[in-house]
Amino acid sequence: MSQSADGASLRPATSRPQRHAGPQIDHRKLENGLEIVVIPDRRAPVVTHMVWYRNGSADDPPMKSGIAHFLEHLMFKGTKAHPQGEFSQLVADLGGQENAFTGHDYTAYFQRVPREHLAVVMKYEADRMVNLVLSDEVVAPERDVVLEERRMRSDSDPAAQLSEAVQAALFAHHPYGLPIIGWRHEIETLQREDALAYYERFYTPENAILVVAGDVEGDEVERLARETYGKIPARGAPPRRVRPQEPEPRAHRLVTLSDPKVEQPSCERVYLAPSVRTAEKGESEALEVMAHLIGGGQTSRLYRALVIDRKIAVAAGAYYMSGALDMTRLWVYAAPAPDVSLEDLDRAIGETLDEFMRAPPTEAELARAKTRLIADAVYAQDSQTSLARWYGAALATGETIEDVSGWPDRIDAVTAQDVVDVARKWLDRKRAVTGFLMPELAA
Amino acid sequence: MSQSADGASLRPATSRPQRHAGPQIDHRKLENGLEIVVIPDRRAPVVTHMVWYRNGSADDPPMKSGIAHFLEHLMFKGTKAHPQGEFSQLVADLGGQENAFTGHDYTAYFQRVPREHLAVVMKYEADRMVNLVLSDEVVAPERDVVLEERRMRSDSDPAAQLSEAVQAALFAHHPYGLPIIGWRHEIETLQREDALAYYERFYTPENAILVVAGDVEGDEVERLARETYGKIPARGAPPRRVRPQEPEPRAHRLVTLSDPKVEQPSCERVYLAPSVRTAEKGESEALEVMAHLIGGGQTSRLYRALVIDRKIAVAAGAYYMSGALDMTRLWVYAAPAPDVSLEDLDRAIGETLDEFMRAPPTEAELARAKTRLIADAVYAQDSQTSLARWYGAALATGETIEDVSGWPDRIDAVTAQDVVDVARKWLDRKRAVTGFLMPELAA
Numbered sequence: 001m002s003q004s005a006d007g008a009s010l011r012p013a014t015s016r017p018q019r020h021a022g023p024q025i026d027h028r029k030l031e032n033g034l035e036i037v038v039i040p041d042r043r044a045p046v047v048t049h050m051v052w053y054r055n056g057s058a059d060d061p062p063m064k065s066g067i068a069h070f071l072e073h074l075m076f077k078g079t080k081a082h083p084q085g086e087f088s089q090l091v092a093d094l095g096g097q098e099n100a101f102t103g104h105d106y107t108a109y110f111q112r113v114p115r116e117h118l119a120v121v122m123k124y125e126a127d128r129m130v131n132l133v134l135s136d137e138v139v140a141p142e143r144d145v146v147l148e149e150r151r152m153r154s155d156s157d158p159a160a161q162l163s164e165a166v167q168a169a170l171f172a173h174h175p176y177g178l179p180i181i182g183w184r185h186e187i188e189t190l191q192r193e194d195a196l197a198y199y200e201r202f203y204t205p206e207n208a209i210l211v212v213a214g215d216v217e218g219d220e221v222e223r224l225a226r227e228t229y230g231k232i233p234a235r236g237a238p239p240r241r242v243r244p245q246e247p248e249p250r251a252h253r254l255v256t257l258s259d260p261k262v263e264q265p266s267c268e269r270v271y272l273a274p275s276v277r278t279a280e281k282g283e284s285e286a287l288e289v290m291a292h293l294i295g296g297g298q299t300s301r302l303y304r305a306l307v308i309d310r311k312i313a314v315a316a317g318a319y320y321m322s323g324a325l326d327m328t329r330l331w332v333y334a335a336p337a338p339d340v341s342l343e344d345l346d347r348a349i350g351e352t353l354d355e356f357m358r359a360p361p362t363e364a365e366l367a368r369a370k371t372r373l374i375a376d377a378v379y380a381q382d383s384q385t386s387l388a389r390w391y392g393a394a395l396a397t398g399e400t401i402e403d404v405s406g407w408p409d410r411i412d413a414v415t416a417q418d419v420v421d422v423a424r425k426w427l428d429r430k431r432a433v434t435g436f437l438m439p440e441l442a443a
Numbered sequence: 444m445s446q447s448a449d450g451a452s453l454r455p456a457t458s459r460p461q462r463h464a465g466p467q468i469d470h471r472k473l474e475n476g477l478e479i480v481v482i483p484d485r486r487a488p489v490v491t492h493m494v495w496y497r498n499g500s501a502d503d504p505p506m507k508s509g510i511a512h513f514l515e516h517l518m519f520k521g522t523k524a525h526p527q528g529e530f531s532q533l534v535a536d537l538g539g540q541e542n543a544f545t546g547h548d549y550t551a552y553f554q555r556v557p558r559e560h561l562a563v564v565m566k567y568e569a570d571r572m573v574n575l576v577l578s579d580e581v582v583a584p585e586r587d588v589v590l591e592e593r594r595m596r597s598d599s600d601p602a603a604q605l606s607e608a609v610q611a612a613l614f615a616h617h618p619y620g621l622p623i624i625g626w627r628h629e630i631e632t633l634q635r636e637d638a639l640a641y642y643e644r645f646y647t648p649e650n651a652i653l654v655v656a657g658d659v660e661g662d663e664v665e666r667l668a669r670e671t672y673g674k675i676p677a678r679g680a681p682p683r684r685v686r687p688q689e690p691e692p693r694a695h696r697l698v699t700l701s702d703p704k705v706e707q708p709s710c711e712r713v714y715l716a717p718s719v720r721t722a723e724k725g726e727s728e729a730l731e732v733m734a735h736l737i738g739g740g741q742t743s744r745l746y747r748a749l750v751i752d753r754k755i756a757v758a759a760g761a762y763y764m765s766g767a768l769d770m771t772r773l774w775v776y777a778a779p780a781p782d783v784s785l786e787d788l789d790r791a792i793g794e795t796l797d798e799f800m801r802a803p804p805t806e807a808e809l810a811r812a813k814t815r816l817i818a819d820a821v822y823a824q825d826s827q828t829s830l831a832r833w834y835g836a837a838l839a840t841g842e843t844i845e846d847v848s849g850w851p852d853r854i855d856a857v858t859a860q861d862v863v864d865v866a867r868k869w870l871d872r873k874r875a876v877t878g879f880l881m882p883e884l885a886a
Contacts, residue, residue: 062505063687165694168615173626177615183690244506247626250700251608251878257694435694 026218033206039213047214066182079131106396126228158259204235213388275328286418291320469661476649482656490657509625522574549839569671601702647678656831718771729861734763
């Protein structure tokens with residue numbers, strides 16, 4: 001889907017004039033399939049170097065949930081040339097930062113270092129794209145680390161457990177319903193052979209996107225990339241991006257989790273909604289504006305209705321997760337004031353949404369929302385890492401550079417009618433899963 | 444798991460004396476892996492001939508939901524030797540009956556014919572185990588037939604839609620959450636190549652169980668089987684019986700479907716429960732007795748409490764589906780009297796179950812339930828087809844002949860304490876999905 005697939009030549013990312021012109025992105029491709037994105041940022045002599053693989057937890061093979069995330073851990077176990085710990089030590093010695101993350105649709109590794117050290121981190125990152133050494137001695141203890149991570153973050157946190165159950169109910173068929181970290185009983189079965197098979201299938205130049213942001217030129221990055229990543233032969237297997245799709249939802253689902261550890265009850269509704277990649281033209285942007293109008297901050301409809309006017313909630317909001325390869329999610333949530341039941345709060349959320357669909361936003365409301373969304377995006381670009389992450393995540397989920405750079409203009413074009421139309425179309429209870437988190441089950 | 448896996452020799456099915464001695468089953472195995480089960484029934488000169496394949500909808504490959512059921516349809520499309528319609532016409536000409544069915548764990552084909560025609564139906568059934576001819580000309584129209592079947596049975600029936608959504612919520616990870624007929628958007632993609640690949644993988648002698656009930660001897664059936672099924676070479680691929688397993692449920696889920704076509708609202712609770720194959724010793728039998736005490740007929744706790752005493756329901760019952768390769772389901776259901784809300788009815792169900800857990804069944808109650816369950820099983824054996832189907836389904840889901848024939852004794856051994864123990868252990872709301880079917884959503 002990415003426009004970058006059509007060739008390796010240098011070309012400017014955007015050709016038409018833009019009100020909110022972003023950085024001029026340099027986008028290339030090596031012969032082995034590796035995409036290269038260079039984002040200019042000359043404010044400081046540092047670079048952010050990221051490699052994005054087009055595979056995330058939603059690509060985990062059947063009965064191997066958690067393998068993408070497990071392999072992210074194992075990628076720090078060293079190679080023959082650079083044993084475990086050497087790469088991280090190098091980054092630390094250079095005064096840099098490093099991190100890695102696994103999403104539903106991608107896995108990414110990054111380092112931020114002084115500009116003059118870009119070459120050496122590329123050398124190390126390219127080395128572990130192909131030379132990872134995994135022995136049972138490192139795999140088994142790391143599996144225990146992941147199981148402990150799961151115990152800490154999910155199994156002992158009622159809110160995380162509810163979130164897992166809500167996602168599993170929303171995506172009963174699509175693998176977005178799997179927790180990124182994996183189900184415990186499947187993590188427990190992951191072996192060295194599974195990790196190696198996964199590594200060999202997905203850690204390939206044609207499955208990767210190199211993103212470099214900072215005080216560098218495209219030609220220099222390409223030259224360095226040719227000396228490192230360019231030496232890795234193509235594997236001949238294109239990215240695998242076909243997953244089971246969710247059937248059309250027919251029934252509303254309410255997921256209730258009670259646990260004595262819960263101190264603040266809360267309720268959420270999660271709607272199955274199109275992502276920027278799967279939506280019809282303009283719909284994703286209208287959903288973005290709609291979510292902001294409904295639940296972005298203290299001037300939003302939900303906050304005003306539930307927290308300020310009716311005083312039945314202590315928090316309320318909404319959030320649309322636009323970026324996803326397949327169908328995505330729109331959250332509406334609230335936390336009840338003392339002595340307010342979740343049933344009453346949920347009913348009040350429904351009333352507020354119904355009212356929003358009946359009464360379109362005023363022009364002032366709409367303009368304020370769009371200005372704020374666009375300003376937030378501009379502010380985010382002020383961080384080199386955020387900027388690199390934005391482009392990397394977008395390209396790894398099938399968007400183009402033009403999709404990213406043109407986003408402010410598309411937000412600006414959203415009308416009040418567009419917003420009401422998407423609200424009526426997508427805020428349908430049949431499409432939603434509601435989650436109730438409470439200290440104990442109602443009788 | 445099946446004891447039959449250990450050899451091909453003739454051996455009696457049961458060796459210890461039994462109070463409820465069932466038929467003396469003859470159990471053999473051919474060199475190509477085909478299991479043969481012969482069930483004596485000399486009351487009439489007819490035979491029931493069944494072939495069970497150890498693959499059902501829960502073995503459908505990813506993104507191919509519905510393929511097991513689709514192939515069941517396609518198995519009637521003929522072979523080179525016996526073109527479409529010939530086999531069915533033969534059975535009709537012989538005054539026989541035929542049928543086929545697809546379950547989560549198996550697919551089966553059967554014919555009931557006068558005894559002297561057993562050889563010819565075996566010849567035809569063995570022929571289509573290996574010589575099925577599929578052209579695009581027959582596959583595409585049959586796919587439309589299946590889609591129409593889905594439209595009639597599921598897509599236009601709110602109760603069926605709710606059932607699909609409840610199963611999908613209960614089994615978010617295990618493929619029992621897939622409808623046997625498949626999701627519409629996946630059925631639409633099934634091609635001739637998919638059907639042939641599936642046929643070649645699963646329609647093999649080592650994946651099949653031949654069950655013959657009637658006025659026949661084991662030696663004769665074996666002789667006929669050698670002349671037909673015995674000619675088919677083993678394929679070398681053992682049955683595939685490994686599926687993703689459901690994680691431990693953490694949250695209760697309520698699935699609500701409203702549709703103006705609903706005339707009688709209803710509610711059900713479906714608990715994730717162990718099957719006879721996955722349960723600890725005695726637990727499945729205790730669950731069977733418990734389900735009968737709670738909801739088997741008009742003397743059951745639920746019926747008496749909700750329909751007779753409180754008059755808030757017009758129907759109420761419970762059902763435990765013991766036979767399944769993996770975890771299974773226990774249903775509790777009720778239909779409200781006019782002007783009773785589903786919330787109130789569901790609460791009353793909960794109260795009745797709680798009371799059951801507090802007050803164990805009396806000895807008289809327990810004895811009556813066990814007598815009734817065992818009698819029902821004995822009556823079922825009176826039908827040759829039911830008897831053959833019972834053994835076939837059990838063997839196809841990993842039970843042994845001894846498991847089936849010893850079932851009445853195991854039911855008889857269940858104590859009041861066993862029943863209360865399994866109720867307390869498994870009737871946990873966290874393990875359940877509740878389904879509400881109603882004409883319109885509550886406000």
